[in-house]
């Protein structure tokens with residue numbers, strides 16, 4: 001056993017590999033069990049060749065560096081990593097209830113209580129990250145997992161950065177990007193407030209607020225903050241008020257996350273435990 005100080009050298013032989021859980025862009029994620037402790041984990045296998053081709057090694061190193069130091073109930077743990085000739089392996093926490101976007105597809109949209117409970121737990125996770133000068137920059141349903149008790153876990157810190165070296169690289173789907181990132185100007189932690197507002201809208205309506213057929217239309221709707229609330233499903237004015245305070249073009253005017261936790265819609269609808277009980 002490695003003492004607390006020194007880092008344990010993991011190898012593939014330390015694990016029994018189970019069923020594939022899903023496929024990321026650079027490889028697969030498998031259910032796995034660490035043999036000595038019988039601890040169940042998710043083993044993300046990435047091919048070095050593909051990482052080199054896409055020049056994302058630095059991004060992966062940053063993802064590992066950032067996520068391995070974050071400890072929060074709503075952030076998926078990264079326990080460690082190892083590599084062999086061809087592959088890099090990330091030892092990740094296993095989220096027993098799977099991917100949030102599948103749950104959202106199944107339900108079409110969430111109740112106000114469920115949406116508020118998730119938004120509040122994500123706000124607490126982001127407050128924790130911002131406190132460590134980490135911005136996630138890629139908050140969207142595909143990067144959220146559900147733990148055994150129904151709690152939300154932010155995964156995939158592939159696009160997160162330490163705020164002192166803010167980068168302007170374009171990333172992921174446009175839907176969640178705030179105006180300053182779409183216009184690729186300087187950005188700060190308030191980008192995550194914008195994305196959380198987009199996510200809250202999608203939890204309640206089942207579609208993101210600036211969705212459009214063409215990329216160029218989504219781009220224009222974002223920079224113009226062309227925010228419209230459909231008449232169906234019926235959503236409380238308190239929820240619309242919160243979303244309207246987050247989706248603000250001027251990033252300095254967005255509702256701060258600690259104020260979000262005091263917003264009437266969150267106070268009246270979010271379960272304090274962060275667990276949505278059907």
Ligand SMILES: CC(=O)N[C@H]1CCN(c2c(Cl)cnc3[nH]c(-c4cn(C)nc4C)nc23)C1
Pocket residue numbers: 021022023024025029042044092093094095096097098099145155156
């Ligand atoms: C890009 C990427 O890593 N996407 C997903 C694939 C599985 N992965 C998981 C990761 Cl990284 C961690 N835990 C998971 N749990 C599951 C899962 C559980 N059920 C019942 N069904 C699934 C699926 N998947 C994961 C993240």
